[in-house]
Amino acid sequence: MAQLDFFGLDEDFYDVMQFVFSETDLIVYEAYSRIDHEIRRLSSVDDLREIAHELKGGCFLLRSWSPTVTNSPIFKTFKLRPEIGGHRTSLEGSGLMQFAQGRIESGLLHSSSFSHWNEAGALQRSAFPTEDIDWTAMRKISGRIHRHVRNKLAVAKLYSASVLPGAFEALGPDFAIWYGKAHRRDSESLIEKPGSSLKQRPPRDST
Template sequence: MSFTFFATNADLLHIAKWVLDDPELMLFEGASQPDKPNRWFKTADEVGCLFTDGTPPIDIWVESAGAPPRARSVTFGKDVQQKLGGQGRTLLESPAVIRLMRNGDQMGCLSWSQLSNWTEKGARQRSTFPTELLDAVDWKAVRSASSRIQRTIRNVSPAKLHAYPIMPDAFSRMQSSEGLRLWWGGAVGYLCPSIAVAQV
């Protein structure tokens, strides 16, 4: 399942802080930097530094759901090795993970962000995880954690584009002299009729 919203790096940092404050959740780097170990984040400053590296996806393990992430090594082809300056990377994978990602900006506009995670039905139909690992997951815990983060995003967001929340820093920058625009099949500005502002 996936949940789409609009967020700047500052907004994503707030989400990371909520995750770090939740004792059931652990924040980590699902795909390591070339030839380096995967990072497990303990502080907001560590996550903030990650966002300056090009905003790669970060993963949230629902510890109470079980199925700890398992390491899988990936070796780069020669062209990628030369480009990235490394032999490969390590992936940490689990069906009990929620992924937080921000799509790259489009035409100078802020593109969408997304939370995504497996449901039990989807994982059993389409994932490559072994059956015994899927059997070990507390799927209710995964669903509860994902819903909790989504609900918090909705509650703090002062506006939305169609059904998609616009988080506070993104919306503030849309209203400011900067005139930040969103990208949704084209540039969307603050005065677009498709944007609904929350009633206080």
């Protein structure tokens, strides 16, 4: 599994997704539909803003695919227990890319991630077909997203994870990054990029 960890508040996550929507051909859906509703395609940051109030735990979980990578994502509908509802639908498949927003809990920001199968891992462990996946095309799209987050958006890094502007500016006595332990502005492991231009952004409400 290939994975990029990064730390960001809501606007930081939207900045990542703005690049996805405008600079790649990824087709983005919510990972799971609402109970007894159709799964929704999301085509812009405005679409994300419109559904943000619905999110359980305040965090997005999105899945996407590129037509250059695969032509067969799987929309899987499953039944629920009667006391919960009738059904939900999930988007599945070995050729998908996932964007998971990190939660804020007790003043600690957890990492967001961009992840997908690599060829070796999918061939060994994925429960879904791999025959139609263009792994070279997947690596190309993934590389562009990695470079944009690390080189264009990040203002600091914590070990191998990128720290985006809103998250970095929000660090203070009552707000820290959780990456194995709490990290604040004075953490030796948190390294600011030289020449970064930062803007203050308020954190989401903590849960």
